Amino acid sequence: MLKRSARGLPAGRELCHHRPPPIDARLRADSQRDQILMIKLRSLLAALAVSLPLWALCACDRYADIKAELGPADLARFKRGVRLATPCWECHDITGTGVNVGPHLSELYGRQIGSLQSYGYSPGFREARWSWDARSLDIYLANPQGSMPGTTMVSPGMTDPRQRADLLFFLKHATRKR
Secondary structure, eight states: OOOBOTTSSBTTOOOOSOOOOOHHHHHHHHHHHHHHHHHHHHHHHHHHHHHHHHHHHHHSOTTHHHHHHSOHHHHHHHHHHHHHHGGGGGTOOSSSOSOOSSOOOTTOTTOBTTOOTTSOOOHHHHHOOOBOOHHHHHHHHHOHHHHSTTOOOOOOOOOOHHHHHHHHHHHHHHSSOO
8 A cells, every 4th residue: 555644645745845925925926917907908099099089080081181271160051061071982082083873072172063974974964065053053053953854863952042052162172183
């Protein structure tokens, strides 16, 4: 039979003579590590809390450069125009890089009506001999079907002249070459 030590282990297999630190000392060490990790985590979160809103303001606002040029009254008008233009993006692209149902609106002001080669205009647009400006856009947006027979634009028109003015203000700034 094997001889057993006082601890019940086979002879010669004693545990090392060093005793592990008491449990409360290990807990204190773990607690200190946790505190250090929490401090680092709080620092990281604080940095993110500061940087993310700044990033969002700079990186996500495609009109930041335009807004920076506008005074308070024009800025409010521009923002109203942005909201009014939202339904337009269902069919139109403002940058000229996307392919949508309607023609893109990039560099809209001054462009001859029906002149984009990449879009199949209705006969009325192809035969028109005028350019888009504030007056022509105002007339068209007030009543698309009435002002341009045969148009495929399904918008019922904007009857409020102030809303049209805000939309045109936005379009004039947002569609210019930058």
